[in-house]
Amino acid sequence: MRVLVAGATGLVGSALLPLLRARGHHVTAMVRDGSRTAEADEVVVADALDPVAVRLALRAARADVVVHQLTALRQMSADAMETTARLRTEGTANLITAAREAGTRKLVVQSIAFATAPLGGPVLDEDAPLHLDAPDPSWARTVQAVAELERLVLGTPDIAGTILRYGTLFGARTQYDPEGPFGARVGRGRMPLPEDAVGVTSFLHVDDAATAALSAVDSEVTGVFNIADDDPAEGAAWLPEYARMLGAPEPRVLDAEMAQRVLGWFTNHQLTAMRGASTDRARERLGWKPSVSWRRGLASG
Ligand SMILES: NC(=O)c1ccc[n+]([C@@H]2O[C@H](COP(=O)([O-])OP(=O)(O)OC[C@H]3O[C@@H](n4cnc5c(N)ncnc54)[C@H](OP(=O)(O)O)[C@@H]3O)[C@@H](O)[C@H]2O)c1
Numbered sequence: 001m002r003v004l005v006a007g008a009t010g011l012v013g014s015a016l017l018p019l020l021r022a023r024g025h026h027v028t029a030m031v032r033d034g035s036r037t038a039e040a041d042e043v044v045v046a047d048a049l050d051p052v053a054v055r056l057a058l059r060a061a062r063a064d065v066v067v068h069q070l071t072a073l074r075q076m077s078a079d080a081m082e083t084t085a086r087l088r089t090e091g092t093a094n095l096i097t098a099a100r101e102a103g104t105r106k107l108v109v110q111s112i113a114f115a116t117a118p119l120g121g122p123v124l125d126e127d128a129p130l131h132l133d134a135p136d137p138s139w140a141r142t143v144q145a146v147a148e149l150e151r152l153v154l155g156t157p158d159i160a161g162t163i164l165r166y167g168t169l170f171g172a173r174t175q176y177d178p179e180g181p182f183g184a185r186v187g188r189g190r191m192p193l194p195e196d197a198v199g200v201t202s203f204l205h206v207d208d209a210a211t212a213a214l215s216a217v218d219s220e221v222t223g224v225f226n227i228a229d230d231d232p233a234e235g236a237a238w239l240p241e242y243a244r245m246l247g248a249p250e251p252r253v254l255d256a257e258m259a260q261r262v263l264g265w266f267t268n269h270q271l272t273a274m275r276g277a278s279t280d281r282a283r284e285r286l287g288w289k290p291s292v293s294w295r296r297g298l299a300s301g
Contacts, residue, residue, distance in 0.1 A: 003217055004061045004104075006030040006048060006095060007069030008038040011173055012110065012166075015210035016067065023214065028061040030054075048091035051098075058098035065217050066099045068092060068109040074173075081138050085145035092149045096156050106160045108216040109153050110209075113165040113202055113226045113277035114270070115143045121275035122200045123232050126165065126224045128275070136265040150224065162216040167204035167228030167277055168270075170298050174206060178246055178299055186242055189249040194259035194268060197235030200276035202228035203294035215288040225282040231293040232276025238294060239271065245299035 003020050007013040008029030017039045020027045029038035034045040044060050046053035048070050058066070070091050072083035092109065099107060116124050117131040130147050134140040153161035170176035177183050185191045204227060212227040233241075239251050260268045282288045 001064040001217070002026045002028070002062055003065045003067060004028045004030055004044070004058065004063035005040070005067045005069065007071070007110075008040060009036050010069050010071065010074070011169065011171070011206045012209045012213065013067075013069040014038070015207050016069070016213050019210055019214045020217065023218065025217070028063060030057050030061070048087055048094060051094045054094040055098040055101060058095070058102040058104070062102060063099075063104050065106045065108060066095055066104050067213055067217065068095055068107065069213070071110070078138065081142060085141050088145040088149040089152075092152050096152055096159070099159060100156070104159060106162070106217075106222075107153050107156070108162045108164065108213055109149065111146055111150055111163045111165045111224075113167045113228055114274055115146045115165075116275050116277075118199075118269075118273040118275055122198075122234075123202075123276040123278050125278045126226055126281055136269070139266060139269070154224070160222045162219075162222050163224040164209070164212050164216060165224065165226045165277065166209050166212075167202035167226070169206055169209060170203050170294060171206035176203075176242075176298055183246065183299070186239070186251075187246040187248045189243070189251070191239065191243075191251055192254045192259065192262055193235065193239050193251040194263070194272050195253055195255055197239065197271045199235050199270055199272045199274040200232045201235065201238060201270060201274060202226070202232045202277040203298065204228045204290065205292045205297050208290045208292065211291070212282065212286070212288050215286045219286050221285045223281075223285070225286055225288075226277035226279050227282055227288070228277045228279050229290045229293045230279070231295060233294065235271030238298070241295070242298050
């Protein structure tokens with residue numbers, strides 16, 4: 001098949017290109033900087049927020065399947081969250097309009113597994129409600145953009161949609177790389193643990209995110225799938241274990257008020273309230289399974 005990957009230079013996108021080509025697909029990389037090489041059969045240049053450029057790119061690619069791996073999260077700034085929200089709403093709408101015009105049959109789109117409301121659990125499936133009314137405005141905006149992305153993709157007439165809700169990514173060049181922002185903080189003993197760290201994280205290695213996208217491209221099955229490792233873990237379990245893997249001191253335990261102040265809203269939420277993600281649906285219907293758990297890979301980059 002002809003497959004276009006938007007976000008081909010990203011962590012997941014660049015891991016996916018060789019997998020698609022090894023399966024015999026003809027791969028077009030959509031990049032915004034033509035000087036950046038991407039391991040693909042063809043390269044088209046477009047900023048995902050420029051609807052005209054996206055239409056021209058997709059018209060040239062004539063893709064059967066469009067894979068959307070666009071985020072701005074690598075920058076880890078407040079701006080990056082807002083840009084990512086725009087990529088999820090405007091960027092997705094641009095891709096869909098262009099894909100319909102170009103005769104694309106299927107969309108495979110990156111979403112997140114940890115946008116669920118912290119109700120029930122500790123591990124939730126794809127039918128759990130999203131945290132649309134999160135008390136933190138930046139997170140509420142993120143979750144609302146995720147909901148809009150999923151609504152747009154699943155509601156597109158004539159094009160089949162598969163949503164891959166990725167767990168918290170780890171692996172080389174992610175936040176959890178020992179050299180990445182989170183890893184370095186843990187490694188220096190600067191990531192404290194809230195006293196009630198019962199929040200559950202479902203991690204996902206970048207390479208497993210890519211194999212899930214490959215499964216989705218090749219499958220006739222559509223819908224929403226959580227994609228994560230087999231080992232959802234409470235903050236009280238994974239953070240001290242991660243510190244040990246890095247040879248760092250045991251995380252200092254803080255009371256709830258101090259933890260909120262030191263960690264910021266999102267990390268405190270992750271460690272105290274977040275729910276994990278069940279991957280039964282992806283195993284049963286997509287035939288995908290993860291190859292590595294955070295226990296083996298989290299500290300290895
Ligand atoms: N989901 C999570 O768990 C989570 C949460 C927070 C942070 N993170 C971090 O985010 C990263 C996630 O990896 P990823 O592969 O999803 O993202 P990524 O490595 O940031 O890749 C995003 C892709 O989108 C492209 N892109 C961004 N803006 C674009 C635009 N306007 N037009 C066209 N293309 C655009 C990028 O192109 P360029 O190469 O040109 O920029 C890149 O190819 C990791 O570093 C992870 O630690 C992840």
